[in-house]
Amino acid sequence: MEKVSHKLSLLWLNYKKNKAIYWMALPVVLYFLVFKYLPMYGAIIAFKDYSVGKGIWGSDWVGLQHFRDFFQSYYFWRILKNTLVLSFYQLLFGFPAPILLALLLNELRNEIFKRTVQTVSYIPHFISIVVICGMIVDFSSRDGLFNTIIEYFGGQSSALLSDPANFRTMYTASSIWQELGFSSIIYLAALSGINPELYDAANVDGASRLRQVWHITLPGIIPMILILLILRIGGLMEIGFEKIILLYNPNVYDTADVISTFVYRKGISESAEFSYTTAVGLFQSVINFTLLVGANRLSKAVSNTKLF
Numbered sequence: 001m002e003k004v005s006h007k008l009s010l011l012w013l014n015y016k017k018n019k020a021i022y023w024m025a026l027p028v029v030l031y032f033l034v035f036k037y038l039p040m041y042g043a044i045i046a047f048k049d050y051s052v053g054k055g056i057w058g059s060d061w062v063g064l065q066h067f068r069d070f071f072q073s074y075y076f077w078r079i080l081k082n083t084l085v086l087s088f089y090q091l092l093f094g095f096p097a098p099i100l101l102a103l104l105l106n107e108l109r110n111e112i113f114k115r116t117v118q119t120v121s122y123i124p125h126f127i128s129i130v131v132i133c134g135m136i137v138d139f140s141s142r143d144g145l146f147n148t149i150i151e152y153f154g155g156q157s158s159a160l161l162s163d164p165a166n167f168r169t170m171y172t173a174s175s176i177w178q179e180l181g182f183s184s185i186i187y188l189a190a191l192s193g194i195n196p197e198l199y200d201a202a203n204v205d206g207a208s209r210l211r212q213v214w215h216i217t218l219p220g221i222i223p224m225i226l227i228l229l230i231l232r233i234g235g236l237m238e239i240g241f242e243k244i245i246l247l248y249n250p251n252v253y254d255t256a257d258v259i260s261t262f263v264y265r266k267g268i269s270e271s272a273e274f275s276y277t278t279a280v281g282l283f284q285s286v287i288n289f290t291l292l293v294g295a296n297r298l299s300k301a302v303s304n305t306k307l308f
Contacts, residue, residue: 046279059275066279075262083258087236089172095232097176099225102187103213121181133246136174137161161247164255171247171256186228187221194220226305234292237284259284 015022041056046066048059070076101121108114124132139145140160147157160166194217202212241260248256259280267277292307300306 043278043282045275046282048275050275050278062275066276067283069276070280070283075257078254079257079259079262082255083237083239083260085255086168086171086239086258089168090175091232091236093172094176094179095229097180098183099187099221101180102184102191102221103217105184105188106191106217107209107213118181118184121184123181124178125182127178129242130246132174132178133243136170136247140170162249162251164252167248167252167256171244175243187224190221190224191217222303223305226299226303227307230292230295230299230307233295234288236291237287 045056045059047061047063048056049062050056050059054060105114105118108117141147142157142159146160151157160170198216199212202216207215237259239258239260241258241264244256244258244261245264248261263277263280266273266280296307
């Protein structure tokens with residue numbers, strides 16, 4: 001009891017000392033409580049046979065039946081594989097791309113050219129996903145830009161987005177193009193915090209630009225890279241459904257259908273299996289949380305850098 005009273009006293013003293021910060025944080029805390037935590041209450045229907053007429057508490061309990069149905073369904077291994085493969089492609093190719101761009105921009109000495117490259121690379125991030133997907137569909141048509149280039153080099157035109165073998169490549173490449181510039185901002189900010197005297201000392205010692213990047217620049221942003229890598233691994237099972245839905249068609253379900261699009265189809269567009277799709281979404285969130293905690297612990301053990 002004394003410990004609790006002591007902690008409350010410390011909290012009150014801290015509040016009086018940082019009153020302005022507490023009040024500034026209040027809207028953010030309320031936002032997360034109302035829009036992030038309160039909706040978690042609805043996850044309980046994953047364990048019920050939810051009926052709109054009976055409501056959440058009036059519906060019958062079914063335990064883990066929806067999870068068993070999902071694990072035993074024909075679609076389970078297909079959407080799990082597609083989700084992991086697409087996430088792996090984005091982690092392998094999409095994660096290092098903005099780091100490389102930031103390192104290259106950091107080495108540029110022509111400020112006008114540097115600002116121009118930055119601005120041009122940021123633009124795709126601000127274009128609507130609907131417009132981006134419309135451009136990809138148009139460019140991928142039989143008489144589109146991509147097929148014109150393929151024919152120029154002696155290839156044959158085809159409906160690229162109707163071929164399951166092409167979908168993952170086009171999805172990953174377009175995602176890198178869309179987010180490359182904007183994602184590099186945080187690395188450029190980290191690079192600006194490196195002490196310039198380290199570069200001066202390296203120049204005096206005769207270190208080349210490549211050695212300076214390897215021994216000064218990269219170690220300076222490693223903590224930031226690890227933090228963002230932990231966050232990326234924590235979302236490994238989460239592929240946004242908007243872009244895939246705008247790009248895919250039944251011909252490419254074998255390689256394009258992921259957990260989020262499956263949930264969308266089963267939960268809203270094709271049938272209203274609310275409990276079943278909630279169970280699928282809950283499974284996805286649990287795996288993501290496990291990966292996040294595991295990556296955080298591994299990073300802490302290897303480099304002493306951690307997210308929490």
